[in-house]
Amino acid sequence: MSTDTIRLSKLVAQQFSCSRTEAEHYIEGGWVKVGNEIIEEPGHRVSPLAQAELLPGAVCTPAEPVTILLHKPSGVAAEAVMRQVSEENRSADDRSGIRLLKRHLSKPSLSAPLEAMASGLLIASDDWRVIRKLTHDPLLIEHEVIADVSGELAADGLHQLNRGIVYKGKVLPPMKVSWQNETRLRFAVKGLQPGLIQHACAQVGLEVSALKRIRIGRISMAGLKPGEWRFLLPHERF
Numbered sequence: 001m002s003t004d005t006i007r008l009s010k011l012v013a014q015q016f017s018c019s020r021t022e023a024e025h026y027i028e029g030g031w032v033k034v035g036n037e038i039i040e041e042p043g044h045r046v047s048p049l050a051q052a053e054l055l056p057g058a059v060c061t062p063a064e065p066v067t068i069l070l071h072k073p074s075g076v077a078a079e080a081v082m083r084q085v086s087e088e089n090r091s092a093d094d095r096s097g098i099r100l101l102k103r104h105l106s107k108p109s110l111s112a113p114l115e116a117m118a119s120g121l122l123i124a125s126d127d128w129r130v131i132r133k134l135t136h137d138p139l140l141i142e143h144e145v146i147a148d149v150s151g152e153l154a155a156d157g158l159h160q161l162n163r164g165i166v167y168k169g170k171v172l173p174p175m176k177v178s179w180q181n182e183t184r185l186r187f188a189v190k191g192l193q194p195g196l197i198q199h200a201c202a203q204v205g206l207e208v209s210a211l212k213r214i215r216i217g218r219i220s221m222a223g224l225k226p227g228e229w230r231f232l233l234p235h236e237r238f
Contacts, residue, residue: 006045008043032054034052035050068125079110082108086100089227096232109126111123114211119210121219134216142189144187145189147186147210148209154205158177162174162175165199176188185201198211
């Protein structure tokens with residue numbers, strides 16, 4: 001470790017007469033600029049002679065947890081979609097007013113996963129309340145999924161799908177399944193797991209060629225184009 005540099009948090013604390021914790025809040029909140037660069041890592045090494053600048057509106061409160069809604073394209077892994085989140089593909093419909101920070105992309109947990117072949121609504125959050133609701137109470141959250149299918153449906157196939165199925169040794173709650181057109185089924189499923197809809201369709205003679213999740217609980221994907229994202233608004237609840 002270089003002896004002629006110091007942690008940015010120490011420099012900010014010295015220059016703005018605040019505690020080290022307050023300095024870290026300023027930095028992690030994206031409020032500190034050194035030279036022409038905004039630095040969000042408190043441990044970033046800088047020269048003791050460097051001059052830090054606080055951006056207008058700077059506050060030293062801890063950054064609030066956030067939840068990100070993404071429209072995952074088909075054929076792309078969920079983790080890869082998260083790595084592509086930037087201001088460039090932020091939805092024009094995002095009305096949150098939240099500044100995108102590095103911490104938003106380094107800490108969130110991907111809840112309610114989607115397999116790579118599926119497209120649609122994906123949730124990433126560092127809010128423990130959202131994570132708990134989506135992961136601890138999955139049988140209480142309904143997912144709406146559109147499935148493109150082919151094959152010949154068994155005589156009582158739709159009834160079988162609506163009755164509920166056994167998946168991975170567990171009896172799942174009944175699904176609500178209906179035809180959207182001759183090749184497309186709409187599923188409203190609680191306790192959705194990767195592979196469940198393909199398994200259910202195979203039991204009644206159908207093969208799934210595409211899946212698109214358009215809603216989780218009360219949150220829909222409306223307005224999000226493939227590859228776009230936005231922040232969950234304060235009044236929105238799953």
